[in-house]
Amino acid sequence: MGNVWARNAALFVCVVGLASCDALPRSGPSxxxxxxxxxxxxxxxxxxxxxxxxxxxxxxxxALGFSSDFTGSGVVGSDTIHAGDVLGVSIWENVEEGILTTAGAPAGLQDVQVDGQGFIFIPYAGRIKAAGNSPEAIRRIITDKLSEQTPDPQVMVTRLAGDGSTVSLTGAVGGQGVYPIERPTRTLGAMLAKAGGVSVPPEIAVVKIIRGTRTGKIWYQDLFEHPELDIALRGGDRILVEADTRxxxxxxxxxxxxxxxxxxxxxxxxxxxxxxxxxxxxxxxxxxxxxxxxxxxxxxxxxxxxxxxxxxxxxxxxxxxxxxxxxxxxxxxxxxxxxxxxxxxxxxxxWTKVISALSTTVGAADSLASAATTFPGL
Missing domain, CATH: 3.10.560.10 (Outer membrane lipoprotein wza domain like)
Incomplete structure (x- = not known):
């Protein structure tokens, strides 16, 4: 009887001890x-x-959004030439032996790139300011310059590529790369569409624009819910699309x-x-x-x-x-x-863990007691 009482008392002590100590495994503080x-x-x-x-x-x-520096910028004119743009210049002369070509055959000057200072060079017309002008304005300047040396020259100027008015798109877009700012893609939303849209769920897509030392960031969905955020782009803008990092x-x-x-x-x-x-x-x-x-x-x-x-x-x-x-x-x-x-x-x-631990402990103790009875010499 005394052994049974002692055994029960020991079990009670174990229950209280296990329940009050931190020895049992758990997922964190109580x-x-x-x-x-x-x-x-x-x-x-x-x-x-x-x-x-x-x-x-x-x-x-x-709070994400663009400052007034971004929202207040007007749309870039599609005809405005910038440093880095590539032009095509064709010139016709009305004389058999002209300074650049013969009658009826145009003198084609392809891939004329606007230099860093905004100038192009045309033979017999010299250095001409192109940046900030439209192709039509450049045509008139070249015509006036050549008119001093050949009668009634006919000039045509076209914009071949907009290397000086490009933006770079990286991150979670359909097609990463450098894109020219053209008439259909002069705003952020249109440019993203040209790049294939975003490749992450729209509800967590974040659009970030770096323009010089300024940075703006908006939710992609805000482009459609708040039209004023569909800002006009500028040459050199860097656009990064990424999933929400929170x-x-x-x-x-x-x-x-x-x-x-x-x-x-x-x-x-x-x-x-x-x-x-x-x-x-x-x-x-x-x-x-x-x-x-x-x-x-x-x-x-x-x-x-x-x-x-x-x-x-x-x-x-x-x-x-x-x-x-x-x-x-x-x-x-x-x-x-x-x-x-x-x-x-x-x-x-x-308490469930305590009971489980006790069941395991009592089972082990009973096994040892049984073994001692069976093999008294151990």
């Missing part, structure tokens, strides 16, 4: 441990329960524990949980959904009702999905780049 690390309990993070006020204060979506990390009792990229421009806590497979029904505690974030001082002060905080603050937002408005709040709470979404395990899970 809800009580997170609360224990709060500023309110002399920790270093503010633990905040999410309500409608907190949701409004933290609903910050990345991501959050999911840990704890969720369907998967991994780093997850955003699939939409805005992402709620409820959508983030769904994106990783939802809560594991046999493990998750729906009252313990936490979002860890480094929050700017401006938002931290608004959330906490203070005005003295300076610099980024560690905030832990708590969502209780079992509350009457819990699912609505999770639907409205916005997840941001770099967030960690952590779901704690339900309390009974640890």
């Amino acid at each position: 809800k009580s441990e997170i609360y224990a690390g709060s500023v309110q309990r002399e920790g270093d993070a503010f633990v905040v329960a999410v309500d409608d006020r907190v949701t409004r204060a933290t609903a910050v979506v990345p 991501a959050f990390t999911a840990l704890g009792a969720t369907g998967s524990q991994t780093r997850v990229k955003f699939e939409t421009q805005t992402l709620s806590a409820l959508e983030a949980i769904a994106q990783v497979g939802g809560l594991v029904s046999t493990l998750a505690d729906p009252t313990g959904v936490f979002v860890f974030r480094n929050e700017p001082a401006e938002i931290s002060n608004a959330v906490l009702g203070r005005s003295d905080l300076v610099g980024d603050q560690r905030l832990i937002y708590v969502l209780d999905l079992t509350e009457p408005n819990g699912m609505f709040r999770a639907r409205d709470f916005v997840i941001r780049d770099g967030d960690t979404v952590y779901v704690t395990e339900a309390p009974y899970v640890q």
